Amino acid sequence: MKITITGASGFVGQNLSTYLEGKGNIVEKLSLRNPNFCFRKDANAIIHLAGKAHDTRNNSEESEYFKINTDLTKKLFDEFLTSNAKDFIYFSSVKAAADTVDGILDETCKADPQTAYGKSKLAAEEYLLSHKLPEGKRLFIIRPCMIHGPGNKGNLNLLYKVVEKGIPWPLAGFENSRSFVSIDNLNFLILKMLQDPGVPSGIYNFADDGSLSTNDLVKIISQASGKSAKLWKIPAGLIGFVAKIGDAVKLPLNSERLKKLTDSYVVSNQKIKTALKIENLPLSAEEGLIKTVKSFKSKS
Template sequence: MNITLTGSSGFAGTNLSNYLKGFDIQTLSLRYQPNQKIQLAHTEAIVHLAGKAHDLKNVSQPEDYYQANFELTKQLYDAFLKSDATKFIFISSVKAVADGVSGTLTEDEKPNPQTHYGKSKRMAEEYIQAQHLSEGKKYYILRPCMIHGPGNKGNLNLLYQLVKKGIPYPLAAFDNRRSFLSVENLCFVIKELLEQDIPSGTYNIADDDSLSTTELVMLIAETLQQKPRLWNIPAPLINTLAKAGDYLKLPLNSEKLQKLTENYCVSNQKIKEALGKDLPITARDGLRRTIRSFEES
């Protein structure tokens, strides 16, 4: 199969290129330009990974998100509709639906994104869903949760460094649950969508199980063959300290505490039923592989 891949130099794109053995992959480097006309030739499917990720430092301008995640996707999807390609896979995000989850996030949840990142992804979803599809064409909007794997240097690496240095984890009193996504499971889903005849639609992508941050700390320590150091400081005291941090500019404030202790569980039932297959790697095994990659780097 001939496929066109955007975002091939990124974390997910590099892993996907290595995963899709036997596919003829054409990489397409794109940036948004007004009135840009994208030409697609000799391709059967487009996998659109390129976009602007969530900026944890809050230094990006709002228009950066809308240009990279909405306007560029719109241009590429228009090119797909005019081409001979039959499948379009767009990597969106669970943040296109919700920033926080009280129960378990499913595809039935009414989208209410709060950030420019989430809103721009949602606008791209809506555009794709609103266009008429010719017979034989299909689209897939994938909403992954937090992706991790070898080569990823995100928040998991920061937690790994804390455990490796023997620094106690002070938030063990909080019993949160969070979904993760191994990049191998993401690549598996994309490959299956390329090869199978799956109905068009929107699909959440997550590993089967969710873990608490405390369980994650314990898993890191186990992989490092260390004893986990957990401080069970009462939650009300931590909340008080975080509120003080809002005013005193301390390392721990209310926003950071929420990120560390919030619940964000994502259901993958719909995609598993559509594929008729289980995901190849468990949540814990995927996390172990990521943790071991930190040791090797």
């Protein structure tokens, strides 16, 4: 299979490219920085990963999200419609559906993003879905939750550094449950979708089987790094006050980061598993996180 990938230099792009090539596919890495970009005419599939990530420090202009996440997606999709490629896979985000979740988020939930990032992703989705696909073509809109894996630099890495240094986790008073998706499971799902002609076009959430609390994460990290878990239950009101100060003076802890670390955000992956006729993903949520944490340890 010949596959064109945008955003191939990012964490997901690098891992997915290596994985697909390892399975015998030919991968073209397409940069969208050139305004005259075009993909190979004999490509079987386009995987659109390139985009502007959510800036938790809120330093980005709203227009930048739409310029990159929406407008570039429109341009690439228009080219796909007139090409010989059969599949277009757009990596959106669960944040295109909701910033907060009561219960479990599935693909039937009414989309109501609150951030420029989520709105720009949803605007791209709506454009893609507004077109009638030519016969023989498929459109997959992927909404992954928090992606992690070896080499990932994000909130998990920050959490690892806190635990590894023996610093007590001060947010243990928050009870939550969150979904994650390991890069191994993500790679597995993408290849299965491309290989299975029976998977219909549509929106699909990507998440690991099962969810974990942030306190569970601290315990997993502690165990993997040979440390004792130190969980401090500081009153939530005091922590929230510190986060608001962080919003004003750019502290490491701000309201956006506190939300990511303490809110519940559970995502259903049942639709994609049903479409692929599988019961379980290769790695459980805990197994995937242990693998990621051990990669942090090996590099420290």
